[in-house]
Every structure is written in C-alpha cells, then in structure tokens.
Amino acid sequence: xxxxxxxxxxxxxxxxxxxxxxxxxxxxxxxxxxxxxxxxxxxxxxxxxxxxxxxxxxxxxxxxxxxxxxxxxxxxxxxxxxxxxxxxxxxxxxxxxxxxxxxxxxxxxxxxxxxxxxxxxxxxxxxxxxxxxxxxxxxxxxxxxxxxxxxxxxxxxxxxxxxxxxxxxxxxxxxxxxxxxxxxxxxxxxxxxxxxxxxxxxxxxxxxxxxxxxxxxxxxxxxxxxxxxxxxxxxxxxxxxxxxxxxxxxxxxxxxxxxxxxxxxxxxxxxxxxxxxxxxxxxxxxxxxxxxxxxxxxxxxxxxxxxxxxxxxxxxxxxxxxxxxxxxxxxxxxxxxxxxxxxxxxxxxxxxxxxxxxxxxxxxxxxxxxxxxxxxxxxxxxxxxxxxxxxxxxxxxxxxxxxxxxxxxxxxxxxxxxxxxxxxxxxxxxxxxxxxxxxxxxxxxxxxxxxxxxxxxxx
Amino acid sequence: xxxxxxxxxxxxxxxxxxxxxxxxxxxxxxxxxxxxxxxxxxxxxxxxxxxxxxxxxxxxxxxxxxxxxxxxxxxxxxxxxxxxxxxxxxxxxxxxxxxxxxxxxxxxxxxxxxxxxxxxxxxxxxxxxxxxxxxxxxxxxxxxxxxxxxxxxxxxxxxxxxxxxxxxxxxxxxxxxxxxxxxxxxxxxxxxxxxxxxxxxxxxxxxxxxxxxxxxxxxxxxxxxxxxxxxxxxxxxxxxxxxxxxxxxxxxxxxxxxxxxxxxxxxxxxxxxxxxxxxxxxxxxxxxxxxxxxxxxxxxxxxxxxxxx
Numbered sequence: 001x002x003x004x005x006x007x008x009x010x011x012x013x014x015x016x017x018x019x020x021x022x023x024x025x026x027x028x029x030x031x032x033x034x035x036x037x038x039x040x041x042x043x044x045x046x047x048x049x050x051x052x053x054x055x056x057x058x059x060x061x062x063x064x065x066x067x068x069x070x071x072x073x074x075x076x077x078x079x080x081x082x083x084x085x086x087x088x089x090x091x092x093x094x095x096x097x098x099x100x101x102x103x104x105x106x107x108x109x110x111x112x113x114x115x116x117x118x119x120x121x122x123x124x125x126x127x128x129x130x131x132x133x134x135x136x137x138x139x140x141x142x143x144x145x146x147x148x149x150x151x152x153x154x155x156x157x158x159x160x161x162x163x164x165x166x167x168x169x170x171x172x173x174x175x176x177x178x179x180x181x182x183x184x185x186x187x188x189x190x191x192x193x194x195x196x197x198x199x200x201x202x203x204x205x206x207x208x209x210x211x212x213x214x215x216x217x218x219x220x221x222x223x224x225x226x227x228x229x230x231x232x233x234x235x236x237x238x239x240x241x242x243x244x245x246x247x248x249x250x251x252x253x254x255x256x257x258x259x260x261x262x263x264x265x266x267x268x269x270x271x272x273x274x275x276x277x278x279x280x281x282x283x284x285x286x287x288x289x290x291x292x293x294x295x296x297x298x299x300x301x302x303x304x305x306x307x308x309x310x311x312x313x314x315x316x317x318x319x320x321x322x323x324x325x326x327x328x329x330x331x332x333x334x335x336x337x338x339x340x341x342x343x344x345x346x347x348x349x350x351x352x353x354x355x356x357x358x359x360x361x362x363x364x365x366x367x368x369x370x371x372x373x374x375x376x377x378x379x380x381x382x383x384x385x386x387x388x389x390x391x392x393x394x395x396x397x398x399x400x401x402x403x404x405x406x407x408x409x410x411x412x413x414x415x416x417x418x419x420x421x422x423x424x425x426x427x428x429x430x431x432x433x434x435x436x437x438x439x440x441x442x443x444x445x446x447x448x449x450x451x452x453x454x455x456x457x458x459x
Numbered sequence: 460x461x462x463x464x465x466x467x468x469x470x471x472x473x474x475x476x477x478x479x480x481x482x483x484x485x486x487x488x489x490x491x492x493x494x495x496x497x498x499x500x501x502x503x504x505x506x507x508x509x510x511x512x513x514x515x516x517x518x519x520x521x522x523x524x525x526x527x528x529x530x531x532x533x534x535x536x537x538x539x540x541x542x543x544x545x546x547x548x549x550x551x552x553x554x555x556x557x558x559x560x561x562x563x564x565x566x567x568x569x570x571x572x573x574x575x576x577x578x579x580x581x582x583x584x585x586x587x588x589x590x591x592x593x594x595x596x597x598x599x600x601x602x603x604x605x606x607x608x609x610x611x612x613x614x615x616x617x618x619x620x621x622x623x624x625x626x627x628x629x630x631x632x633x634x635x636x637x638x639x640x641x642x643x644x645x646x647x648x649x650x651x652x653x654x655x656x657x658x659x660x661x662x663x664x665x666x667x668x669x670x671x672x673x674x675x676x677x678x679x680x681x682x683x684x685x686x687x688x689x690x691x692x693x694x695x696x697x698x699x700x701x702x703x704x705x706x707x708x709x710x711x712x713x714x715x716x717x718x719x720x721x722x723x724x725x726x727x728x729x730x731x732x733x734x735x736x737x738x739x740x741x742x743x744x745x746x747x748x749x750x751x752x753x754x755x756x757x758x759x760x761x762x763x764x765x766x767x768x
Contacts, residue, residue, distance in 0.1 A: 005509045005696055009707035010605050036714065043513055043710040069486055071537065079515050147722055165746060201643070242636075314645055322645040323685045330687075406731060413729060416490040417721035420483065424714030428606065428745050431711060438606065439747045449722045450731060452610075452741050454751035 007044055011163075014358075015435035016045060022434045023048040023102055025137075027091060027116065028109030029055040032416055033144050035070050036423030037109060038086075041430060042079050049084070050103070052091040054111055067416060093119050097126070100135040101282070105430055107140045112395055114377075121375040124156070137282065138433055139376070142426045143394045146411035147449030149422035150390055152379060152459065153429055153441055157281050158274045159369040160289040162362040163437040170364045171313050175209045175254045176221065177305065181328050186210070189321075196236045201318035203325055204247035207233075208254040226251045242316040250313075260364060261306050268293055271368050285436050289366075291348040292359045298347075299340050307336040309361050333360070369442045374459070379444075382459055387446045410450045418449055469496040470564035470728070475552060475579060477502035477526040479513035479708060480569025480601050483717030485530060485545075486515075491721075492543050494728060499563070501548040501555070502527040513710040525549040553578055560596070561586050565727075567599045567720050569713075571706065573628065576600055580613065580621035581764050587615035588768045597727050601720040605707040606745040608716035611756070612723050616768045618739040623759040647693060650681050651701045664702065670695045715743060 008016055024046055028034045030053060038049070051073075070076050077084040093115055100106065100123075108116065123135060138159065141152040178186070186209045189202065211229040215221050230248055237244050271293050281287040300306075310333030312326055337360050344356055359366075382388050389401045393411070403411070425445070432438040445456040472488065474481050477500050488495055506514075506521045506529060516533040517526070531547035552575040560566070560582050570576055579598065586594045598613040600621060613620050639645070640652045654676045655662060662669045674695055681688055699705065719741065726732050738753040760766055 002696075003508050003511045005512075006705070006708040007512050008696075009700060009705065010709060039515055040710050040714055043515065045512075067490055069489065075537075076515075078518075081519055147725070167746070316639070317643065317645060319643045319645055319684050319686075322643075326645075326687075409729060410731065413725050414490050417487040417718040417725065419718075420487055420714050421718035421722070424711045424718065425745070425749065428709075428711035428715070431709070432745075438745070441749045445749050449719075450726070452719065452723075452738060452751075452753045454743075454749060456749055 004045060010165075011431075011435045011437045015163075015437050018435050019045045019431070020047055022046060022104040023050075024105055024107065024430070025050045025052065025100075025103040026107045026109065027052045027054060028107075028111055029053065030068070030073070031110055032067050032069065032419040033109050033142065033423050035068055035073070035076060036420050037107060037142075037426055038073070038076050039070070039079065040423055040427035042076060042084055044431060045080065046430075046434075047080070047082065047084050049086045051086060051088045052095075053088060054091045054113065054116070069416075091116065095119075097123050097135045100137065103137045104283070104434055105137050105140065107142070107426060107430065109141075109426075110143045110394065114395055117376050121377055124375055135282075140426050140429060141376070141379070142422050143390060144415055144418045144422040144447075145390065145393055146413055146415050147418055148386065148390055148410070149418050149447045149449075150387055150444065151422060151425050151429060151441065151447075152444040153433070154376065154443060155369055155371045157283060157286055157371050158271060158290065159283075159371075159433065159436075159440070160271070160286050161367045161369075161432075161436055161439055162289065162358055162365065164362070164365040164367050164439055165437060166365060169311075169313075170257070170260055171253055171311065172257050172260065172306070172308050172364070173205055173208070173253050173312065174256045174305070174308060175205060176212055177256055178209070179332055181331060182209075185325060185328050186213075191235055198318075199235060199237060200241045200243065201321065202243055203315045203317035203321050204243050204250060205254075205312075205315070205325065206321075207244065207247040208251060211251075212254060221255075223251045223254070226254060246315055250315075253313075256305065264306055264363065264366065265300075267366055267368060268297060270370070272297060274371070288348075288351050288355050289359065289368075291351060292344065292356065295340065295343045295347050296359075296363070298343050303336070303339065306363060307340075307360070308333050309364065310334065311361075367439050369440060372443065372459075379459055382444075382457075384444075384446055384455065384457055386448055386455075387444065390446070406450065418447070421447060421449070468494070470494060471497040471562065472499070472724075473560070473563040473566045474498060474500040475502075475566065475568035475575065476570040477530045477547075478504065478510065478569065478571065479710070479713040480603060480717050481526075482514060482516045482530055483713050484567050484569050484601070484720055485534075487717060487721040488724075489534070489538070489541070489543065491725070492541070495543055497544045497546070499546045499548060500527050500530060501550055501552060502530075503549065503551045513708055513713055515710075555579070555582070557582060557586060561594055563596055565597050565599065565724055567601070567724065569601050569717060569720070571602070576621055577625075583613070584615050584620055584765050584768060592616060597724075599720045599723050601716040603708065603712045603716050605709070606712055608712050608743045610716060610719045610723060610741045612727075612737065612739040614727075614734055614737065614739070616765070617734050618737055619756045619758040620762060620765040622764040623762045624740070624756055644680070644684050644686065647677070647681060647686060647688060647697075648701055650677050650684070650686060651698055654680060655702050664699060670698070673698055712743075712745065715745070719743075 004016055077086055136156050139154045189206055191210055211226040212221055214229055215225050275290055275294055310330040312329050392398055392400045429440050432440045441456055444459050445454055447454050472495060474484050485500055504526050505523055506517050506526055508522055516530045521529045527547040527549050531545050534541055534545050568576060583596050583598050595615050600611045602609050640649050644650050658676055662673055738755050740756040741753040744750040
C-alpha cells in the first residue's frame with residue numbers, strides 16, 4: 001500500500017478499497033482521450049475494465065494513430081504491477097441490458113455515432129419494476145477537440161457522499177444546549193476562584209459558556225451579547241491571553257448552528273423522496289445511506305437537534321482541561337449514537353456498525369447529487385453555446401457551428417494537452433463517484449482552453 | 460514574441476522537475492514535434508516507491524535512480540525515431556547559469572517547492588532586464604496539491620512575476636507555540652512535534668528502526684497526557700505525514716494542470732493571447748464539484764524582482 005501513500009491521504013484505505021474492486025466500462029474509439037483516461041484510472045489502482053471499442057479498424061488494439069502516446073494498450077495496463085484486467089470487444093447496438101449490471105461506472109468517450117446514445121436512452125425509457133430496472137450505472141460522457149472539451153456526469157440513482165472533506169470543517173459546540181456532563185465540567189470551573197495562571201490556561205469555550213450563562217434570560221443571547229460580556233469581564237485577564245483572544249474570535253461557535261441544521265434538513269428532505277425506490281438501488285453505499293437517512297429522521301423527531309460528532313477544534317488550553325472537555329463531547333456523541341443505533345437495529349439491522357459510525361461522524365458534511373430523469377439526448381438542448389458547438393463537431397454536424405478565425409485556429413492546434421486535461425477531469429470525477437468522497441460535478445462542465453475557463457452547469 | 464503559425468520556427472524548452480507534473484508536461488509536448496526541436500528536463504531527485512501512484516514513465520525497477528535520466532530513457536526506448544532531442548539533467552536547479560537559461564524559448568515548471576521557482580523567476584526577469592527586452596522567456600508554472608492546482612504564466616516585464624504573488628502563498632502552516640508542544644499538548648500532532656523536535660532530534664526517517672522508536676515515543680507521550688490515539692489512523696505513515704508535511708498527490712490533478720501549462724505554451728506560440736490583459740493566473744479545485752478561477756494577477760509595483768523592469 002505504500003505506493004498509494006500520497007493518495008491515501010486524500011481518501012484513506014476505505015476509498016482505496018472501493019477503487020480496487022470497481023469494475024469500469026469504457027466505450028469509445030482508440031484515441032488519446034481514451035488512453036489518457038485509462039492511464040489516469042490505472043495509476044490510482046483501478047483494476048477491472050471492459051472496453052467497447054467503437055473504432056472502425058479491424059485490428060482494434062493496434063496503433064494506426066500517430067497521436068497516441070502508448071504504442072500498445074497493454075503498455076498502459078503494465079503501469080500497475082498488480083494484475084489489471086481489460087476485456088476488449090467491439091461495440092454493438094444489441095448488447096443485452098443485463099450486461100450493464102456488471103459495472104460501477106460507464107465512461108463514453110469521443111463517440112461520433114448518435115445511435116449509441118439512442119441505445120442508452122431506450123434502456124432508460126423501459127418501464128421500471130423491481131426485477132427489471134436501473135441497469136445503468138452512473139455515466140460519464142466526455143470529448144475533446146483542439147483547445148476545448150467537456151465532461152458530463154449523469155446519475156440514475158441519488159448519489160450520496162459522507163466524507164465531503166470540506167476545506168473548513170464545521171464544529172458545533174452547542175454551549176447554549178448544555179447536557180449534564182458539560183454543565184458539570186463548567187460548574188467545576190469557577191472563574192472568580194481561579195488564579196491568574198489557571199485563567200490563562202482555560203479553553204475558550206469556558207468563557208463562552210460562562211457568558212451565555214451570565215446573560216439574563218430576558219436578554220437576547222447572541223454573538224454580540226457574548227462579546228459585550230467578554231469585553232466587560234472583571235477578571236485578571238490580560239488582553240494578550242491567547243485563550244481570551246480565541247474566545248472573542250470564535251464566539252460565533254457558541255450557539256447551536258441553525259444554518260447548518262437547515263442545510264442538513266433540506267438534504268434529508270430531498271433525499272428521502274427517493275426512499276421508496278431504495279429497494280431498486282444498485283449501489284450498496286447509496287442504499288445504506290438512504291436507509292440511515294430514514295432512521296435519522298426518526299431520531300430527529302424524537303431528539304430534535306442535529307447531534308454533535310464528538311470533535312472539537314484545537315484551542316489554547318492546559319492539556320488536562322482540553323482532554324477532559326474533549327471526553328465530555330465524545331461521550332455525548334457516543335451516547336446519542338447509541339440512541340440512533342437503537343433505531344437502526346429496528347429498521348435496518350443489516351447495515352454494518354462501521355458504516356453507521358461513518359454516517360454519524362459525517363452528518364454535518366453529508367451531500368447528495370440528485371438523479372437525472374432526462375434522457376441523455378437532452379444534451380442537445382443545452383443553453384451553453386460552446387457545449388452545443390462541441391457536440392455538433394463531435395457528431396459531424398459542424399456546418400451548424402459559426403466560427404471566427406481564432407476559434408478555427410483553436411480547433412486545429414494539437415489537442416493532446418486538452419485530451420490530457422479532459423481525461424484528468426473525467427478520471428477525477430470517477431474517483432470521486434467510486435469512493436463516495438468529495439462532491440462530483442452536477443452535472444456538466446465545458447473547458448475553454450482559449451480563455452482558460454471551465455464552466456460548470458446543469459443540463 | 461510574434462510567432463507565425465505558418466512558418467516552422469522551432470523552439471527549445473526547459474522543463475523543471477521530472478516528477479508527476481514534469482512527466483505529464485514532457486509527455487504532452489511530444490506531439491508538438493512540428494514546433495519543438497529540443498527539450499531539457501532537470502531534476503535532482505531519485506525515484507521513490509511513493510511516486511509510482513502518479514508515474515507512467517517509471518516502474519518499480521527504477522526506484523533509487525535519478526528521475527530526469529529515467530524519464531529521458533523512457534523516450535529513448537519507446538520513441539527511437541523521435542525528432543525531438545531530449546536532454547536530461549540530474550542536477551540542482553540552483554546551479555543553472557544565466558547562459559544556459561537564456562538558450563531556451565520557454566520554461567515550464569512542475570515543482571513542489573517554492574525556492575527553485577523564485578530562483579528561476581529571478582533569473583528570467585534579470586535576463587529580460589539586462590537585454591533590454593531582447594530576451595523574454597515565458598515562464599509557465601504549474602503546481603498541485605490533492606485535488607487542487609494552479610497555473611501561473613509569467614511574461615517577463617509584462618505580466619506580474621512569480622515574486623509578485625509571494626504574499627498569496629499560505630503562510631508556512633499554522634504554527635503552534637512551542638510552549639503548547641512542550642507543556643500543553645492537546646493532539647497527536649503536538650505529541651509528534653515534541654518527539655521529533657526535543658526527544659529524538661537525530662531520527663533518520665529512512666531507517667525503519669528509528670521510525671518504530673518514533674512511534675513508540677509518541678505512544679508513550681500520548682499516554683502520559685491522556686491523549687486518545689485512533690489506532691486505525693495512527694501509524695508510522697501518519698507520523699511521517701506530520702513531520703514531512705507531506706502533500707497528497709494524485710495522477711488526475713497532475714494531468715489537468717500539466718495540460719493547462721502546455722495549452723498555455725501553445726497559445727503563446729500561435730499568438731492566440733492578448734498579453735496586455737492576460738489572465739495569467741488560474742486556480743483549479745476539484746474537491747467540491749469543479750471550480751476554476753482565472754484572473755489577471757496585477758504586478759506588484761514594489762516587487763523586489765520585477766519592479767525595476
């Protein structure tokens with residue numbers, strides 16, 4: 001695993017195990033975009049591929065194309081010294097729908113035959129029932145030409161992400177809703193009885209808690225009133241004390257975060273609409289999350305508040321105070337989690353404990369991407385003019401494209417770097433989808449290399 | 460600067476770094492054999508196992524060998540008829556002379572540290588100044604970290620230079636006061652900092668027995684302060700990540716950023732850009748949907764490198 005050290009720091013062993021067991025299908029001709037995509041997937045550890053070649057050439061592995069970097073497709077497989085399986089066949093329009101059940105994702109690259117899209121739209125229009133529906137995994141469509149390219153990602157089930165890895169983690173200290181153990185911890189610390197040295201070693205949450213406690217109940221308790229209280233505090237506090245500076249800076253963390261709550265409730269509400277379909281879901285991760293979302297609604301009906309996950313931010317403090325405080329938060333999170341597990345045991349006993357722990361830890365980070373109900377050919381209705389032009393060029397109807405001189409030149413310059421970019425983005429989205437970490441694009445982006453712009457939009 | 464696409468002006472390129480980004484850049488330039496006749500690639504590092512999750516020019520047999528040399532030999536083996544002359548330098552970038560640098564038409568960098576970029580930026584700007592704008596070597600700088608990356612394009616004397624944006628770099632990690640680390644550790648990171656800076660200062664991070672000792676010392680000190688250790692997460696690799704400030708890295712981001720660097724070169728060559736209003740900085744972030752931002756980074760009038768040019 002040491003080989004993967006640098007990427008395990010992004011998605012951990014859990015994410016890596018999803019990558020190494022996923023089965024990917026790629027449809028497209030043998031071109032730089034396809035080679036680069038395959039390369040970018042094999043390097044991080046994907047091992048199982050099917051390639052449905054849409055090239056016209058009879059010898060489908062050979063390199064008759066001088067633009068290709070790898071002489072032989074097998075050279076790409078060798079980039080992973082473990083065994084990589086690639087099964088190659090020619091594309092045909094009569095593939096049985098059950099074939100698609102084998103894959104976690106389907107990548108369609110640079111096809112120029114609209115009948116392939118019709119094939120999938122036909123599958124999507126089939127009537128759905130329990131045994132005979134949702135054959136299709138998420139689909140990525142991508143193409144590159146000159147200095148331009150696009151990536152479109154389409155889900156047919158809701159896609160959940162628990163570990164979204166926000167740049168700035170959210171903490172909820174809920175000092176305005178103390179539970180007995182927190183109250184006990186705080187009550188032991190009587191500010192008027194502590195000496196200067198101990199005061200300067202208190203974690204800032206103690207000041208915030210005392211402020212909320214001191215503000216009379218008939219006054220509005222807000223960040224401003226906390227700051228006022230801190231400003232008038234009659235204690236041996238030096239303004240240079242780091243803990244006191246932090247108390248002022250982070251006073252907004254004192255209260256239960258209703259904004260976060262609203263965001264989470266909205267996600268749960270939207271997600272639960274899809275719950276009735278959950279027995280049809282092909283992806284176990286999504287299926288588990290939707291079941292837990294349903295249990296979490298039951299939990300919220302009873303306990304009202306979004307629970308804490310037991311993590312507190314680092315803060316200036318004496319070790320003992322901080323460690324004890326951290327224990328109080330962890331214990332609260334654990335005991336709330338046990339209540340939640342009581343609900344899950346009744347409703348979905350099959351979900352592994354580790355998965356419930358992951359859900360619990362990441363409730364504040366949860367995200368989901370809605371499935372698309374539109375057929376794939378709706379891409380032609382896009383309002384993004386460049387995307388539309390790229391589709392016309394891809395499918396051989398370039399007469400519909402108006403070009404100025406600069407655009408024309410941008411189309412004919414060597415496009416290897418653009419293929420590399422589009423393959424990089426497509427493979428990155430695959431990594432995000434398969435690991436269920438980081439939020440994927442919803443649901444299309446166009447790369448304009450002439451202006452260096454990447455526009456994301458929904459079709 | 461005004462290359463005409465019809466004529467066959469051929470150019471010579473210097474690539475700084477033969478790691479994940481440098482290899483991607485080199486690969487992307489090979490199809491430009493109509494306009495490029497010579498590529499130099501310089502790197503002073505040797506190949507490690509942890510490079511291989513994003514390396515397609517190296518394999519496990521190459522571990523311990525110099526990156527630049529192995530990268531070149533890949534092309535000797537796989538492209539025997541290549542009409543671009545590739546020259547590898549297993550050398551420190553700080554040793555590059557002005558004469559050497561001025562023989563190039565473009566410099567593209569795929570480095571992971573700041574100082575060599577500042578060095579090369581300063582030299583390139585100096586060349587433009589000393590030659591009174593007769594020499595103007597575009598410097599295209601790519602960088603990645605996890606799912607994020609940037610491309611900075613420096614046209615000496617016209618756009619901002621690398622030094623102009625030095626203030627936008629994140630300050631070197633949020634530093635924890637030494638008294639916290641010594642007396643009031645609260646997290647496993649604080650423990651590790653103490654062990655490496657106070658208890659075991661001569662630890663050799665390449666020696667397994669030293670790493671085991673580090674781990675043991677960290678566990679002992681964590682227990683002493685009642686700091687809980689997440690056993691699934693806490694191991695030698697975790698300690699190394701904290702000590703070396705290891706930056707996560709993945710093939711896909713390198714491909715995206717290297718491609719953007721090379722497209723910038725293509726646009727400069729074919730005169731597809733307007734230098735006066737060039738959006739010379741771009742930022743990519745794929746960690747939450749895809750976010751891309753391009754903008755004109757204004758020149759810093761007090762820049763220590765380019766304000767006199």
